[in-house]
Amino acid sequence: MKKLMAALALSLFVGGFAAQAQDKKTSAPSTNIDRIDRETRDLVKKVWPAFVHIGGGSGVCISEDGYFLTNHHVYNDAPKGMEAKTSVRMAGNSRRFTAIPVGADPRGDIVLGKIVLEKGEKVPFAKLADSEKIQIGDLCLSIGDPFLLSGGGSEPTITLGTVTAKNRFQGGYCDCIQIDTAINPGNSGGPSFNMDGEIIGINGRNIASHGKRFNTGAGYAIPANQIRHFLDALKAQEGGAIVVRHGLVSGLKVALGAKAEGALVESVEPETEAADAGFQSGDIIVKMDESVIFNAFRYYGVIGTKPRGSTFKFTVKRGDKTIEFSARNDLPSESGQFGTIPRSDEDARRDGSGGIAGMMDPFKLPPAKSSLGIANGGWKRNPDRKVGGFIMLKFAKVGGEQSPLEAAGLQVNDILVSIGGRRIHYLCDVSDILISVDAGTPLLVKYIRDGQEAEVTVITAARP
Structure with a gap:
């Protein structure tokens, strides 16, 4: 698979000389295109069996014992909602499996589910990639069930495209991968793969055109590395909670729209995590862990890539000095997707969900049991x-x-x-x-x- 892009580039280059070689029945371009077709088909055969049909959307198995990923808005839209068992099918398999929700990340639009298997039974799965390694221009392959075209069957739809951008900040989709594979209703929750057959992200939304919910060439996938950061919390939490929260650094306010080479700290409240860590007003955050911070939106993007209570290493500029220290995202953020800039859970409870409150909210948490x-x-x-x-x-x-x-x-x-x-x-x-x-x-x-x-x-x- 690693030779696929090189073969594609070579075929395009030598294609310019095709007119000079019309007498050759088996030209080099033909040979290279045949190889691309063959390797793409081999890739599809490799990853296709891990696909999961669920409700009105898609998913993918990530372990042989039946753990699978899908979107929260897909599982929440299943017949009995986020907390209930549901029925799923796998690609090429007409059998209906029972699946249970294990953990839910509504803000990040991810649910970890588990297919109920017989003792010793295994299912096909795909591995999570290191999504930090992807580059703009990489080829990617997406699998889903757009518009439920499978008609209740077991064959999903395959599309091939390109990674067109990285680290996009789209509110709850805080650090997503932009792709131009066809992402339509029904593709939600399905995987995008690199050419090695590893999952680079879980597809979840696209940019709609004139209010119409169809592919415009700008689809978004939640990156594999973000999901990996959340996996342990999704599998088990103290108290039996199923919801996993994102978090903010309590007491830290960054200025939106400030002209700074980073995220400008507007204020720091006393007796908070931000104050304990050492933040001061006027600091400019230029790095979090290994991620360069170029404005406030990038700060909010990176802070959402780990679950609440995680530690980040901050690099800040303070005058002519560069300082490093650590802080936790200890303040739980709202669970839903309302708004671009995340609010704290307490602010969301006080202020409500804005215009989405009277609508069907696919990220709404169920009532207490x-x-x-x-x-x-x-x-x-x-x-x-x-x-x-x-x-x-x-x-x-x-x-x-x-x-x-x-x-x-x-x-x-x-x-x-x-x-x-x-x-x-x-x-x-x-x-x-x-x-x-x-x-x-x-x-x-x-x-x-x-x-x-x-x-x-x-x-x-x-x-x-």
């Missing part, structure tokens, strides 16, 4: 942010019964610090657990009373 009896406004954040947790002010009855927390022994003024092994700092740390945990589930709860930490098992209650 269970309750712990935490009253609205019945808590305040512990001022000791290193410890975290909520100071309990009052409890709420659930279905006319005593709050599960209160029934387990918690009292007003106790500090709730951990649920199911998950540290509590923000409201979504609780709500993301209750989205996934059924009523009647025992959860180990840790709390602080009079300076002493204690723990108790709490049984979640059914939501009325």
Whole structure:
């Protein structure tokens, strides 16, 4: 496959001399084009079996034990939504498999699912590429089920194209790959491959033309390296939560539209991660890890490539000095795709989802399955942010019964610090657990009373 582009270039070059060699029935261009056709067909045969049909879209297996990737808006649009089992098929296989969601990244538009297999059973899969190695102009191959043309069959559609740009910032698609393979409704969640048969990204959106949802030659794929950063969190989170959050550096505000060779730090709030790390107003962020930062949008693009709680190495210019330090994206961002610049989850809860609120929102989180009896406004954040947790002010009855927390022994003024092994700092740390945990589930709860930490098992209650 590595010889494919060289062969293509050679065939185009020698094609200019075709008129001088018309008497030769088997010319060099013909030979090279035949080779390209053969190698492309071989590539399709290699990657095609890993394709997954799911709902109204596409997916791809990434392991022999059945883990697969698709878009969040595809899985959420499946018959029973993000939290439910669904039915999938694999390319060339009429069998219907049961699939379950394992982890969801709504902001990044990714769901990790798992096909339920018999003991010892294996399925075809494709490996994730190192997407940092792709270059503009590389050939790529995309697989999907546009407009559901397979008609319920098992044969997806193959298109061949080019990587036309890298590191595009499109809101939740914060660091995406731009491709010109045909990306239409039904292609969402399907893979794009390099010429070695490795997944460079998961296709998810395109630029629409005059409001029409069809291919315009500008499609976007979530890069493999970003997905790889999220995989461990997608596979398992403390407390049984299924939603994986992106994050921001708390207390750090960068200036949009500032004329600077990087991202200009507009302000730093005291007693935050940004202040702890050493940021100062007027700093110019020029690098994060190995990524060059040329403006504020690039900062937001890179910060979204790792899950909340990840550490980044920052390089900043401060006057005539260059300084390096590390900071975490500790502040959970909103889960949905509303807006280009990510807001914190708390800002999104306060301000709502703007124009998308009254529409079908494919990134909307499902309601909680269970309750712990935490009253609205019945808590305040512990001022000791290193410890975290909520100071309990009052409890709420659930279905006319005593709050599960209160029934387990918690009292007003106790500090709730951990649920199911998950540290509590923000409201979504609780709500993301209750989205996934059924009523009647025992959860180990840790709390602080009079300076002493204690723990108790709490049984979640059914939501009325």
